[in-house]
Amino acid sequence: MKSLEELRALREKMRSQTDNRSVAADGETVIKVGMATCGIAAGARPVLEALLDEAEKRRLHNVSISQTGCIGMCRLEPIVEVFRDGQKYTYVYMTPEKARRVVAEHVVNGNVCTEFLIGEN
Amino acid sequence: MRELALNILDITENSVSAGAHLIEIDVLADFAKDEMAIRIRDDGCGMDEQMLATVCDPFTTTRTTRKVGMGLPLFKFSAESAGGIFSIRSEKGKGTEVVATYRIGHVDRMPLGDFGGVVLQLVTMNPQVDFVFTAQSGETTGKLDTRELREILGEDIPLGAPEVRSFLREYIQENLVDIFGGRL
Numbered sequence: 001m002k003s004l005e006e007l008r009a010l011r012e013k014m015r016s017q018t019d020n021r022s023v024a025a026d027g028e029t030v031i032k033v034g035m036a037t038c039g040i041a042a043g044a045r046p047v048l049e050a051l052l053d054e055a056e057k058r059r060l061h062n063v064s065i066s067q068t069g070c071i072g073m074c075r076l077e078p079i080v081e082v083f084r085d086g087q088k089y090t091y092v093y094m095t096p097e098k099a100r101r102v103v104a105e106h107v108v109n110g111n112v113c114t115e116f117l118i119g120e121n
Numbered sequence: 122m123r124e125l126a127l128n129i130l131d132i133t134e135n136s137v138s139a140g141a142h143l144i145e146i147d148v149l150a151d152f153a154k155d156e157m158a159i160r161i162r163d164d165g166c167g168m169d170e171q172m173l174a175t176v177c178d179p180f181t182t183t184r185t186t187r188k189v190g191m192g193l194p195l196f197k198f199s200a201e202s203a204g205g206i207f208s209i210r211s212e213k214g215k216g217t218e219v220v221a222t223y224r225i226g227h228v229d230r231m232p233l234g235d236f237g238g239v240v241l242q243l244v245t246m247n248p249q250v251d252f253v254f255t256a257q258s259g260e261t262t263g264k265l266d267t268r269e270l271r272e273i274l275g276e277d278i279p280l281g282a283p284e285v286r287s288f289l290r291e292y293i294q295e296n297l298v299d300i301f302g303g304r305l
Contacts, residue, residue, distance in 0.1 A: 002288070002291055002292045002295055004269070004270075004273060004292075006288065006292075007270065007273050007274070007285070007288055007292075008273050010284060010285065010288055011273060011274050011275065011278055013284075014278055014282065014284055014285075015277070015278075035130075035134060036131075036134065036184075036192075037131050037190070037191045037192040037195065038191075040122070040127050040130055040131050041122050041127070041191075041195075045127065045130065045235075045238065045239070045242065048242065048246075049238060049242075052245075052286070055283070056283040056286065056287065059283070066246060067242075067246050069134070069138065069184070070184055072187075074187075
């Protein structure tokens with residue numbers, strides 16, 4: 001069974017790494033997932049989970065993922081908003097699989113997944 | 122909503138937007154009595170009596186984009202359709218407490234679902250809020266207090282850091298399995 005002692009050890013390990021991490025930050029990407037009743041009921045939690053998991057696996061330190069309230073278009077939920085280079089991209093009807101593709105293609109490689117954007121649906 | 126855990130997430134979001142600094146979430150199960158209870162208590166802005174009287178009406182909401190709010194009605198429904206009782210108490214400026222009880226063996230009781238995932242999400246995605254989670258089954262009790270976690274991590278490492286997140290995921294999951302053993 002894991003104990004909080006392990007967290008203490010983890011902290012020491014992370015302290016020694018913090019220096020070389022901040023270097024890679026060029027142009028932060030902000031990702032927001034709608035997490036109100038409408039979003040949760042439509043399956044926003046697995047989508048958020050997939051985004052976080054993908055960011056963790058790829059060690060994306062210049063990406064901030066957060067949740068937000070009702071975006072106002074409940075019928076299009078789950079909605080993911082990506083803010084990048086001063087632009088906002090709204091992805092609708094998201095699934096965990098689509099979310100992983102958005103991370104790989106848009107966030108990492110800079111190619112917008114146009115087929116998931118709000119105008120296309 | 123198909124999982125009680127998602128209801129918990131939803132109701133807790135209300136506490137977060139009420140400006141709570143400390144949110145306590147309890148899931149208490151008594152298999153011998155066939156009863157379980159979910160309690161969410163916050164120290165947020167609370168609400169006045171007039172709001173409290175209508176808050177379980179789906180046509181009452183604080184949001185401005187539309188006129189319906191389904192969070193509390195759905196949570197209330199989950200309890201009352203499973204032989205349980207729902208109650209909400211609130212005091213303006215002091216905070217709010219929501220309690221839902223269930224008959225564990227009731228055919229219409231929703232499964233608890235991925236409660237561990239919800240705990241992880243709340244802890245790692247709300248840096249400005251402290252949480253105390255209590256999971257209890259008979260004699261076994263587990264507690265997770267983010268104030269304790271923050272004290273260990275210090276100020277420079279956030280709870281949402283990827284390394285901390287993956288530790289917490291396993292820590293929460295292992296302890297929940299130990300307490301509820303997949304019976305909820």
